[in-house]
Amino acid sequence: MSETKLFSRGRLLWWAALCLLLCGRPxxxxxxxxxxxxxxxxxxxxxxxxxxxxxxxxxxxxxxxxxxxxxxxxxxxxxxxAEPAQGIASSVTALLLGSAIGEGRIGGLEDRAARYLPALAADARDRITLRHLAENGSGLAWLEARDLPRVLNGGVNMKRYMEGFRLDVEPGSRWRAASGDIFLLGMVIESALGKSLAAYASSRLWQPLGLTAAGRTPAWTMDVEGRNTLAACCLHMxxxxxxxxxxxxxxxxxxxxxxxxxxxxxxxxxxxxxxxxxxxxxxxxxxxxxxxxxxxxxxxxxxxxxxxxxxxxxxxxxxxxxxxxxxxxxxxxxxxxxxxxxxxxxxxxxx
The missing domain is CATH 3.40.710.10 (DD-peptidase/beta-lactamase superfamily)
Structure with a gap:
C-alpha cells in the first residue's frame, strides 16, 4: 500500500497525534x-x-x-x-441529607444538630440546625486555612475534633466557606443512620446511578480511626x-x-x-x-x-x-x- 494513500497507517497515526496535540481527545x-x-x-x-x-x-x-x-x-x-472531589463532596453530602430526610431517617432541615450529636447540647451550640450546617452558617470558630489541613493530614479523630469547636457568632448570622460544617453534617447523617456516609452513598446514590461496576465505585476516605467519613472532601470519582x-x-x-x-x-x-x-x-x-x-x-x-x-x-x-x-x-x-x-x-x- 502506498505511503501517500489517505488512509495509510502512517497518515492515520499522524492525524491522531495532531488531534491529541491540538484539541485534546474526544x-x-x-x-x-x-x-x-x-x-x-x-x-x-x-x-x-x-x-x-x-x-x-x-x-x-x-x-x-x-x-x-x-x-x-x-x-x-x-x-x-478517579479524581479527588474536594468540595464537590460537600454537595454529595447535602444530597445524602436530602435522601435521609426523604426516607424519614432525619426529621428535617430545622432539626437541631444536637439531636444527633448530644455533645452539642450542653451549650449555645444547641441552637445549630441542620439547615445552618448545610448552608455553611453554623457560626462555629472553624478556620478553613487552619483546620482543614489538620483534618486532611490524617492526624485527628474527626468526632473529638469537631465536637471541640465553640461558637464564634450566632448560628445563621454569618456565611463563610466552612468544610467543618459539612464534616459535622456528615457526622449527623452517620449518627442518624447508624452507618458510614460512604455506605449510605453506595446504597442511595452509587448503585442506582450505576456507579458500582468493578473497579469503578467511588471511594470516600475515612478519618484516622476509620469511624467517620470525611464528608467535605476526599471522595474519588x-x-x-x-x-x-x-x-x-x-x-x-x-x-x-x-x-x-x-x-x-x-x-x-x-x-x-x-x-x-x-x-x-x-x-x-x-x-x-x-x-x-x-x-x-x-x-x-x-x-x-x-x-x-x-x-x-x-x-x-x-x-x-x-x-x-x-x-x-x-x-x-x-x-x-x-x-x-x-x-x-x-x-x-x-x-
Whole structure:
C-alpha cells in the first residue's frame, strides 16, 4: 500500500497525534450513556478546546437532555482516573441529607444538630440546625486555612475534633466557606443512620446511578480511626460519575423512575438561601444554597457543585444542560470560560 494513500497507517497515526496535540481527545459515547443527536448541537472550536486545556483542565464533558454533546480528556488515562472531589463532596453530602430526610431517617432541615450529636447540647451550640450546617452558617470558630489541613493530614479523630469547636457568632448570622460544617453534617447523617456516609452513598446514590461496576465505585476516605467519613472532601470519582451527579440534580433528584432525593429538597438546595450582596459583579456565583452554589449566566439561573483545582459541575435547567470541568488547576476565569464553552455547544430545547 502506498505511503501517500489517505488512509495509510502512517497518515492515520499522524492525524491522531495532531488531534491529541491540538484539541485534546474526544471520546465516543459508551453504551451506558447515549450520545445526543449530532444534528441538533454545535461543536467546540479548536480555540475553545485549546483554551480549556491551557486553563488546566483534565476533563470536559457536556450533556444536554441526558445525552452526551461533547467529551474531551487532556492527559493520558484521564477518562479512567478517579479524581479527588474536594468540595464537590460537600454537595454529595447535602444530597445524602436530602435522601435521609426523604426516607424519614432525619426529621428535617430545622432539626437541631444536637439531636444527633448530644455533645452539642450542653451549650449555645444547641441552637445549630441542620439547615445552618448545610448552608455553611453554623457560626462555629472553624478556620478553613487552619483546620482543614489538620483534618486532611490524617492526624485527628474527626468526632473529638469537631465536637471541640465553640461558637464564634450566632448560628445563621454569618456565611463563610466552612468544610467543618459539612464534616459535622456528615457526622449527623452517620449518627442518624447508624452507618458510614460512604455506605449510605453506595446504597442511595452509587448503585442506582450505576456507579458500582468493578473497579469503578467511588471511594470516600475515612478519618484516622476509620469511624467517620470525611464528608467535605476526599471522595474519588471518575469524570462520568460527576456528570451523573449533575444529571441527578437536573432531574430534580429522580433517576430511572425512582426518587433518590426529594424534589422539594433539590429545589431548595439549588436556590440561593444566602445571597452574596455586592459581590455578584466580581464573581460568577451570586449565592449559596444547601451544599450547592447559585449563579446566573446570560440571564439563565443555574446551580453548581464546586471543588478544588477548578472542579465544577454546572447545571442549567432552562437548557437541560450539565457541564463538567475537572482539572489540576483553574481560577474563576477558567470556570467562567468552561461554562461559556459548554453553553455554546448546547441548543435551546425544542418545545
Amino acid at each position: 471520546v465516543a459515547a459508551q453504551e451506558d450513556w447515549p450520545p445526543a443527536s449530532a444534528v441538533r448541537f454545535g461543536t467546540l472550536g479548536a480555540e475553545q478546546i485549546r483554551r480549556i486545556e491551557a486553563d488546566g483542565a483534565t476533563a470536559f464533558l457536556v450533556l444536554q437532555e441526558g445525552g452526551l454533546v461533547a467529551e474531551f480528556y487532556f492527559g493520558r488515562g484521564a477518562q479512567f482516573r 471518575r469524570p462520568r460519575d460527576f456528570a451523573r451527579l449533575g444529571q441527578l440534580v437536573l432531574q430534580q433528584g429522580r433517576w430511572n423512575g425512582k426518587q433518590l432525593v426529594p424534589q422539594r429538597f433539590i429545589e431548595e438546595a439549588s436556590s440561593a438561601q444566602v445571597r452574596f450582596d455586592g459581590v455578584s459583579g466580581a464573581t460568577l456565583f451570586d449565592g449559596y444554597g444547601l451544599g450547592l452554589w447559585h449563579f446566573t449566566y446570560a440571564g439563565l439561573p443555574g446551580t453548581a457543585m464546586l471543588g478544588e483545582q477548578g472542579q465544577a459541575v454546572f447545571v442549567v435547567p432552562a437548557l437541560s444542560l450539565v457541564i463538567v470541568r475537572l482539572g489540576v488547576r483553574g481560577d474563576a476565569a477558567a470556570l467562567a470560560f468552561a461554562l461559556q464553552a459548554g453553553v455554546s455547544v448546547a441548543a435551546t430545547p425544542q418545545k
